[in-house]
Amino acid sequence: MLSEGADAPGFELPALVDGEERRVALSEYLGDDVVILAFYPADFNPACDEESCDLDRLDLFTMQKDVRILGISPDSVYSHRAFTAQYDLTVPLLADTDGEVAKRYDVDFVDDIGQSLIERAVAVVGHDGTITYSWSTADMTELPAVEEITDALAETGGDDTAFARYRVGHAHYTEGRRAFTSAMEAFRQTEWVMAQHDFQQAREEFEAAADRFDTAVRFVDDGSLTPIYEGAHEKATALWQAADWLVQSASAYSSGSGSEGEELRDDAEIPLSTVREYREPPDPDGEWPPEMETLEKDEPDDATVLPTEADDEDAALTVDIDAAAEATSDETGAEPAPDRRREPGTADGAPTAAADGEPVEDDIDDEELAEIQAELAANHPDSEPSAAEVTEESTAIVEAPPMGDADDETDESDGVPEKSTSIVDPPTGAPADEADTAAERGDESGTAGDTTDGPTPDAGDGRADEATAVESEGPDTDDAPDLSLELAEPDPEPIDADDPPADESEAASDEPSEADGGAGADE
Numbered sequence: 001m002l003s004e005g006a007d008a009p010g011f012e013l014p015a016l017v018d019g020e021e022r023r024v025a026l027s028e029y030l031g032d033d034v035v036i037l038a039f040y041p042a043d044f045n046p047a048c049d050e051e052s053c054d055l056d057r058l059d060l061f062t063m064q065k066d067v068r069i070l071g072i073s074p075d076s077v078y079s080h081r082a083f084t085a086q087y088d089l090t091v092p093l094l095a096d097t098d099g100e101v102a103k104r105y106d107v108d109f110v111d112d113i114g115q116s117l118i119e120r121a122v123a124v125v126g127h128d129g130t131i132t133y134s135w136s137t138a139d140m141t142e143l144p145a146v147e148e149i150t151d152a153l154a155e156t157g158g159d160d161t162a163f164a165r166y167r168v169g170h171a172h173y174t175e176g177r178r179a180f181t182s183a184m185e186a187f188r189q190t191e192w193v194m195a196q197h198d199f200q201q202a203r204e205e206f207e208a209a210a211d212r213f214d215t216a217v218r219f220v221d222d223g224s225l226t227p228i229y230e231g232a233h234e235k236a237t238a239l240w241q242a243a244d245w246l247v248q249s250a251s252a253y254s255s256g257s258g259s260e261g262e263e264l265r266d267d268a269e270i271p272l273s274t275v276r277e278y279r280e281p282p283d284p285d286g287e288w289p290p291e292m293e294t295l296e297k298d299e300p301d302d303a304t305v306l307p308t309e310a311d312d313e314d315a316a317l318t319v320d321i322d323a324a325a326e327a328t329s330d331e332t333g334a335e336p337a338p339d340r341r342r343e344p345g346t347a348d349g350a351p352t353a354a355a356d357g358e359p360v361e362d363d364i365d366d367e368e369l370a371e372i373q374a375e376l377a378a379n380h381p382d383s384e385p386s387a388a389e390v391t392e393e394s395t396a397i398v399e400a401p402p403m404g405d406a407d408d409e410t411d412e413s414d415g416v417p418e419k420s421t422s423i424v425d426p427p428t429g430a431p432a433d434e435a436d437t438a439a440e441r442g443d444e445s446g447t448a449g450d451t452t453d454g455p456t457p458d459a460g461d462g463r464a465d466e467a468t469a470v471e472s473e474g475p476d477t478d479d480a481p482d483l484s485l486e487l488a489e490p491d492p493e494p495i496d497a498d499d500p501p502a503d504e505s506e507a508a509s510d511e512p513s514e515a516d517g518g519a520g521a522d523e
Contacts, residue, residue, distance in 0.1 A: 001107055001121045001136035008037075008125040009104040013072070013094040016080040024070065024094055030129050031164065033068040034156050036061060036149065038091070039107050039121040039136075043075045043083035046140045047120075053087045054120070057146050062090055066165075066215045067153060072096050074118060107136055120144070124152045127161045157219025165219060166229060167284040169212025173236055176205030180243060187246070192254035199247040206240030213281075224289065231295025232281035238274040245271070276300050 002008075012025040029035050038058050047054035061067050071093045075083070080093035094101075102108040102118040111117055121136030122144045133152030135144055183198030213233035220226055249264035277300040282290040 001119070001134045002105055002123065002131055004131055004134055006131050008035075008123065008129050008131050009101075011101045011104065013096055013101060014077050015070075015092050015094040016077050016084060017092040018090075019081075019084075021077050024092060026070075026125075029068045030125070031127055032168075033066050034127065034153060035125040036067065036069045037105070037121075037123040037125065038069060038071045038144075039102065039105070039118055039123075040071060040073050041117055041120060041140055042073055043079045044086075047143060048087070053083075053089075054143055055089060055091055056087065057143060058122075058149075059089060059091050060146070061149070061153075064153070065211065065218075070094055072101060072118075074099060074102070109138060122149060124149065124156060126156045127164060132156045154218075157221075159220055159222050159225070162216040162218075162220035162225070162229065163284065163288070165212050166216040166232070169209045169216065169232065169236070170281055170284050172205045172209035172212065173232070173281060176202045176209060176236070176239065176243075179205060180239065183243075183246065183250075187250060190253070192250045196247055196250035196254065199243045199250060203240050203243035203247060206236050206243060210236035210240060222289070224293070227294040227296075228282065228290060228292070231278050235275055235278040235281065235295065238271040241271040242268045242275065273300075 008026065010026050012023055015022060015024040017024065026035065036058065038055060040054055045054060055071055058069055058071075061069055069091050071089075071091045073080075073093070074096055076097060077093075077095050080095060083089070084093065096102055096118075099108050099116065099118065105121070105123065107119040107121045109117060109119060119136045119138050120140070120142065122134070123131050124133035126132045132155065133149065135148065179198045179202035183195045183202055186192075186195035186198060210233055213229055213236055216229040217226060217233060220229060245264055245268035249261045249268065252258075252261035252264055277297055278295045279292070279297060281295065282288075282292070
């Protein structure tokens with residue numbers, strides 16, 4: 001067997017690991033773990049009985065951190081599978097069928113009858129690949145001393161090994177801090193799914209860091225560095241515990257359990273209070289050894305790193321729908337959807353409100369409509385109505401019988417809105433020019449109706465009256481829609497029994513009203 005201090009020869013062999021067949025190399029473990037190479041003569045050798053085997057005692061070291069055990073014998077992987085099943089072994093078993101590795105470690109021999117065998121031997125290989133302990137025997141029944149192996153493991157390491165372990169731990173710690181910071185920002189923004197994912201990643205990184213820092217504590221020889229490694233271990237441990245609580249808190253918030261999420265968040269404050277007692281672990285790439293003697297703070301920081309403005313309600317998210325709609329319209333530049341309640345007489349459908357803030361009722365009778373039109377005319381006495389405006393006004397002075405719902409209905413045959421065809425006399429006291437204007441519109445409407453080719457439409461037909469108004473009124477007749485082409489010869493419609501004869505309606509339209517003083521007749 002190679003002596004202590006010698007370099008352990010590298011190798012790669014077929015192996016059975018956790019029930020799977022694969023190849024295993026020594027280099028996979030060097031630098032991260034202390035490796036115990038356990039050479040044994042064969043599967044089911046004379047040291048085994050019905051209940052135990054020679055590897056049972058070494059199998060106990062598999063529970064120790066940073067220790068890896070590899071069993072090596074000349075048997076095949078298939079024999080290893082039966083051997084493992086018989087004694088319920090967890091140690092990886094390597095197949096050195098040609099005896100090359102045994103020769104490299106100088107544990108091969110030939111017995112008295114000429115059989116090529118290997119000795120029972122143990123070699124402890126440190127992180128740097130150096131053999132720190134070796135033992136071997138040609139006696140098939142003799143077993144290694146477990147106490148000696150335990151002591152050898154305790155002595156394996158040193159400051160270089162401890163520093164190497166600390167460096168690996170610090171890399172995990174840095175990545176954990178990055179994930180934890182990202183998770184905290186998502187937590188503040190109530191992005192629970194993202195927070196849960198990042199807290200879970202932080203938890204895994206902090207747990208790996210704590211494991212490496214703990215190894216550094218066990219391997220270090222320099223007592224002055226022990227408080228640094230211990231402080232790093234305590235802080236990483238507290239952080240992964242806090243991250244574990246916060247994973248559950250974010251999960252509770254995401255499911256709508258706000259009160260449960262808040263309780264779990266408060267639980268995370270317990271390990272975080274420990275976190276605030278320690279400084280950040282020093283960077284291994286900086287000045288080493290660090291100037292500080294310990295990571296413990298003289299005065300712990302009592303400030304919390306967790307958000308404090310969480311919802312107390314079970315529903316973790318409460319949305320103001322109106323505010324959200326306004327925010328959306330501000331971002332996109334789009335106008336919010338208008339209120340579709342429409343006041344009669346308005347073309348844009350804009351809502352109107354009364355003095356007390358209540359919407360104006362839609363029901364307005366003819367007298368109120370006439371007062372509104374007179375008020376509009378008084379406010380703009382000098383303006384001439386355009387063609388589009390004329391089509392929206394009544395074009396007959398007399399009151400015609402109703403022809404159905406005259407407000408905002410559209411004839412499906414021509415797409416022209418049908419408006420009310422009656423207008424009441426302008427109120428007493430209205431300006432004279434308004435009365436004259438109304439009378440002129442009445443006379444011109446009647447005249448235009450007489451000159452229209454084709455049969456005279458019924459006086460109650462609002463479409464014909466609108467056509468005559470479009471022809472006679474408006475300064476720019478070229479720009480106005482030519483409705484007379486479509487309405488000059490309307491299809492005959494059934495005459496309602498209640499409708500007055502057409503000649504009576506025309507006769508009534510030729511009579512001057514009292515408001516205009518006979519101005520239409522004089523003209």
